Amino acid sequence: MTLGVLTELMAQAREHVVIAAPFLQAGQGLSGTGPLSAALRAALQRQVRVDILSTGESLRSLNMTDMVSERLTFFQPKANLECDHLLGCHAKFCIADRDAAYVGSANLTGPGLATQLEMGLLVRGDVARSIAEFWSYSVDIGLFVRVAAPE
Numbered sequence: 001m002t003l004g005v006l007t008e009l010m011a012q013a014r015e016h017v018v019i020a021a022p023f024l025q026a027g028q029g030l031s032g033t034g035p036l037s038a039a040l041r042a043a044l045q046r047q048v049r050v051d052i053l054s055t056g057e058s059l060r061s062l063n064m065t066d067m068v069s070e071r072l073t074f075f076q077p078k079a080n081l082e083c084d085h086l087l088g089c090h091a092k093f094c095i096a097d098r099d100a101a102y103v104g105s106a107n108l109t110g111p112g113l114a115t116q117l118e119m120g121l122l123v124r125g126d127v128a129r130s131i132a133e134f135w136s137y138s139v140d141i142g143l144f145v146r147v148a149a150p151e
Contacts, residue, residue, distance in 0.1 A: 002106040003036060003113045005122050009096040010039035013048045018095040018135050020053035021108045022087050024061055029108030031062040036108070044069050051135075055080045055087060059150045068149060075144040089144070092120075095135060101128040 010017055019030070029036050030052065043050055044067060052059070053075040077088025095101045104120020106112040123131070138144050 002102075002104055002118050002120055003034075005102050005104075005120065006094050007035045007039045009094050009100055009102060010036070010043045010048075010050075012100070013043055013096040014046075015097050016049045016051070016095075017043055017097075018051045018053070018093070018132070019108075020089070020094070021092045021106070021112075022055050022058065022090050023107035023109055023112070024054050024058035025107075025109035026061045026063060028110045029113055036113070041067060044071055047071060049073070051075060053077070053089065053144055056084060056147070059147070062150050072149070074147050074149055075139070076147045078142055078145050081145055081147070093131065095128065095132045098129050098132040100124045101131040103131065 006019070024030060028034075030040055031037060040050060049071045051073045056076050059074055059076065077086075079086045079088030081088075091103075092106055093101060093103045100122065102120055102122050104118060106116070106118035106120065112118060139146075
């Protein structure tokens with residue numbers, strides 16, 4: 001299950017996690033009280049850097065005021081910054097320490113994590129490193145832009 005894989009990646013991360021989904025939902029996934037939110041909190045407590053990529057609307061839906069940390073960074077696709085109606089990125093992925101990555105179809109919403117049929121792949125090694133390199137490259141060229149923490 002997507003929820004289990006994402007939780008596992010966050011729980012195993014030692015240095016850096018990137019999690020991306022265009023649709024997030026208040027009270028679900030990252031901002032809820034469930035296992036993914038708990039794994040995110042635990043990662044931050046272990047001093048793991050966490051990057052979250054989503055649309056402005058989805059980032060604003062999160063209630064993460066209790067997770068404010070210099071190790072938690074938010075990103076938005078540049079196209080979504082310029083026009084709120086453009087997604088700018090429809091990718092759903094999670095990278096843990098450049099060692100493992102999940103690429104799938106699930107958004108971090110209640111239905112995406114619990115009731116819809118979703119599919120994804122968990123990869124390790126060279127493929128995971130390539131996905132991490134793509135993330136870094138995308139930030140370097142300005143495809144994804146760092147934004148302030150949602151209020």
